[in-house]
Amino acid sequence: GAGVSQTPSNKxxxxxxxxxxxxxxxxxxxxxxxxxxxxxxGPEFLIYFQGTGAADDSGLPNDRFFAVRPEGSxxxxxxxxxxxxxxxxxxxxxxSLTRKNTGELFFGEGSRLTVL
Amino acid sequence: AxxxxxxxxxxxxxxxxxxxxxxxxxxxxxxxLFWYVQYSRQRLQLLLRHISRESIKGFTADLNKGETSFHxxxxxxxxxxxxxxxxxxxxxxxxxxxxxxAGTKLIIKP
Numbered sequence: 001g002a003g004v005s006q007t008p009s010n011k012x013x014x015x016x017x018x019x020x021x022x023x024x025x026x027x028x029x030x031x032x033x034x035x036x037x038x039x040x041x042g043p044e045f046l047i048y049f050q051g052t053g054a055a056d057d058s059g060l061p062n063d064r065f066f067a068v069r070p071e072g073s074x075x076x077x078x079x080x081x082x083x084x085x086x087x088x089x090x091x092x093x094x095x096s097l098t099r100k101n102t103g104e105l106f107f108g109e110g111s112r113l114t115v116l
Numbered sequence: 117a118x119x120x121x122x123x124x125x126x127x128x129x130x131x132x133x134x135x136x137x138x139x140x141x142x143x144x145x146x147x148x149l150f151w152y153v154q155y156s157r158q159r160l161q162l163l164l165r166h167i168s169r170e171s172i173k174g175f176t177a178d179l180n181k182g183e184t185s186f187h188x189x190x191x192x193x194x195x196x197x198x199x200x201x202x203x204x205x206x207x208x209x210x211x212x213x214x215x216x217x218a219g220t221k222l223i224i225k226p
Contacts, residue, residue, distance in 0.1 A: 004159075040125070040218065041218050042122075042217050043160070043202075043216045045213055045214070091160070093160075104162045104165075105162070105214070107160040109159050
């Protein structure tokens, strides 16, 4: 596709439920990032993939959060036993090997998660 | 600790007036600084990087290491500049992780 695609664009769930958020990066981009953005805040780093492996998952807030990228392209962010505090916009971004070093990230439109 | 501070949550100026969006950072080494912009109903995108020392859409930003600032400036604001602006920092020892400010909403009044 032309840009980073994220689905769903909106997700409303109940406390305690399991949620999956999907990111389809720009074709050929090896680097993929997940961010969380709360209202009035900048993006907060969650996890970074280089290819299939998670190069840095230090931003994941706790073990309820997990992300995979099994084939080095599409990534899924998984949240177990959701809590109301998980409500936020979840942003995905990708970068090519050369662009990674320039700091330019290409963002998706985000998935807005609301936990009731 | 690494930190990016954008002291203004909201900045409102008239069309044609100069604009300055403030960004201060805290970092012990040599950082790279960026400005990202998000227009209404659009995705977040890179506006400019301090390394390239370029002017994009009339905006410039100079890295001032003495004042640890990277303010974004434009001499004559246009209505289409209305957007959310984020300052971000990347340490030289990190080739992937950006530290973000909270953002400044810029409104250009006609």
